[in-house]
Amino acid sequence: MTTQEKEAAEPASKVDLPQEQGGGGEIPTFDVTLRVRRYNPELSSEAYWDEWNLTMFGTDRVLDALHKVKWEIDGSLSFRRSCAHGVCGSDAMRINGRNRLACKTLLKDLDLSKPVIVEAIKGLPCEKDLIVDMEPFFQSYREIMPFLINEGHEPKRERYQSVEDRERFDDTTKCILCAACTSSCPVFWTDGQYFGPAAIVNAHRFIFDSRDDAGDMRLEILNDKEGVWRCRTTFNCTEACPRGIQVTKAIAEVKQAVLARAF
């Protein structure tokens, strides 16, 4: 028997917790007015606004306010959320007129002297409350073929890529398909025919990937009447991206690649 085994079992926590909680100071609370644009086609074809006064904590996000309403006040409020930590991209919504992820927007960062206005993202058909039909968005995404296409023989090991080659498209690998960019684009709002920033960002991710062979096909797809040339560089998409992708820059790079291919 070794000495180690004779020792007492390891404590549950190695950090000594104080007997009294709240040593770090109380989390401040404040009152928030939440204004949500409601829509329920089963009851009425008209949208209307609902308002709730909530007491929230300084660490709370807009998503927590929506949860508080749904769990404690009005269970009929509908919105999408999955991971609730800015990774899945389910809860993109228009918060105070800007497309944001509800799970990444802290209430304390908003102007709380006025109601916090929450709407569904624009340009996509609203199904209920904050839920929109994402199908047109994913349709554009599918059309740019967001998968690796390689003509060569399948290697037995992984496909090598230099650090520089990987760096070339690093920014556009961050997309979580939340649709915040596409639904912030005024060109997309008009008729939804434009491919939209998200589809172009994901095309960029493969066009500039040294392992991919179908960049030319994707450039041809985006040289469409509704492709990159409809971008008016208003930068709404870059401003809206919760992952900080330089969306407008990526679109400009695809434009240049289409031009370079033609001349």
Add this chain to the structure above:
Amino acid sequence: MATPLKAQIAVPRSSDKTVAGVKYNRSGRKRNNFEMYAWLYMRVSGVILLVLIFGHLFVNLMAGDGVHAIDFGFVGGKWANPFWQVWDLVMLWLAMLHGTNGVRTVIDDYAERDRTRIWLKALLYLGSAFAILVGTLVIFTFDPCPAGADPELLASFCPAP
């Protein structure tokens, strides 16, 4: 030789479908470079127009007597010179097409129905074509001293009939 990539993979196309009255498929697909050339034209013509327009403004408003020198004779003299004829002609065509294309994109972006789009564009193209033709005609056929005109109305520099 391996089969070319294009033959192996058909580009996925949105199938025609309508869900709850919303059409998701992209309408009319044209495979040409028109939009690319239009985009490129805006950049290139913009740079050239900067030179042409500011050159025009400088010569008309600042050089010599400046703005006070502008009268019928000044314009007549300029258009007697092939250099200014070409300058003004290039400026007219580039600016008109640049502006027309700009308004075309505005119509594309803001007109929500196809029919509205067609009518607005027809009006736009008609107006631009008219302005370009009349402008071109004037630059080439401008005669400050037309023969057989009332001598009272002729400019002072015109030779006596």
